[in-house]
Amino acid sequence: MFLRAGHADNADISYDGPTHRNSTHMKTRLFFVCTLLVAKATVAQLSSPANPPNLQVAAPQIVEVRSGALHLKAYFWKPTGPGPFPAVLFNHGSGAADAQHTAGQTMAEGAANLASVFLKHGYAFFYLCRRGQGLSADQAPFMQDLLQREESANGKEARQNLHFKLLTTDHLDDALAGLHFLKTAPGIDPKRIAIVAHSFGGVITLLSGERDAALRAEVTFGAGANSWKVSDELRRRVLDAVGKTSAPIMLIHAANDYDTTPGTAIAAELERLRKPHLLKIYPPLGKSSDDGHNFLYLAISEWEPDVFQFLDANVSP
Secondary structure (H helix, E strand, O other): OEOOOOEOOEEEEEOOOOOOOOOEEEEOOOEOEEEEEOOOOOEOOOOOOOOOOOOOOOOOEEEEEEEOOEEEEEEEEOOOOOOOEEEEEEEOOOOOOOOOEEOOEEHHHHHHHHHHHHHHOOOEEEEEEOOOOHHHHHHOOOHHHHHHHHHHHHOHHHHHHHHHHHHHOHHHHHHHHHHHHHHOOOOEEEEEEEEEEEOHHHHHHHHHHHHOOOOOEEEEEOOOOOOHHHOHHHHHHHHHHHHOOOOOEEEEEEOOOOOOHHHHHHHHHHHHOOOOEEEEEEOOEOOOHHHHHOHHHHOHHHHHHHHHHHHHHHOOO
C-alpha cells in the first residue's frame, strides 16, 4: 500500500499484494499515515560495491562546510541544466573499521553510487563528511575510536553516554551546518530540500526535523538499529523530536536489520500524533544482519521506486 504523506483533501489509496482492493477516494482533514510491511522473502540480487548501479556519474565538487571552528568537506553533485534543483543532504553512518569506509566500500565509492541514483531523478546530492570521517577525517578523532577508548576506560554505560552526547551535539551540529550550506548553495532551491540518511545518520536526521520547519521530507535507512534498545535517553529524545517535526518521514528497514523496533516505534508515535509518515520493512537481504543493515547500499533497485515516489510527492511539487 502506498499513500502520499501529507495533509490533503483528496487522496488515492491503492493496495497490492496478497489482498487486492479497489482504489478508494477519501475526503478528510486529518494527516494520513501509512505503514507498509512487505511479505518476507529473500532478495535475490544485491547491488554490491563490486557491482554498483550501471550509471556514470561525473566527478563531484569538493566543497568546504564550516561547523564551528571546523572545516568539514563534502561531495556535491548537481544535475545538468540551469536549476534551481531540489536537493538531498545525505547523513552517513558512524563508520566501519576505519574512518574511510562504510558498508564494505570507501566513503567516496558509497557517495558516488548513491549520487548516480539521485541525479538520475533530478536531485542534487550533497554527501557531507562529518568530523573524523572521510574527507573530514583530519578535523577530529574518528567517532568509533572515541567510543572504543571510552568503553575500555570506563565501561559500556560510559560508551553509551558518549554516543548520545556525540549524537546530540557535535554530529548534529555538523549535519545542521551542512543543511545551512546546502540552502545557500548556487543552483539549489532552498524550499525543496530533503534529508536521506543511514544508521547513526538516520537518528541525526530525525533530530534535525524539529530544528528546521522548512524541510520537505526525511528518509531514513536503519535509523537507530544499533542503539535503540540500549538507550532510554535516545528513545525519548527521538520520539520527542519527531513529535515536533512537520516534514513527512519515511522509515526504512530490511527485515533482517539489527533491529526494526525503531521504525515501528517511531511510526506508532507519528500515527498517534497523526503526522505524515511511511514505514516500509523490506524482505530480508543477504545472509546476515550486517547485510540487512546495509540495505541502502546493497539493494538500490529494491528501494529506488518507493523512495522517489515519496520524495517526488513531497519535495518536487
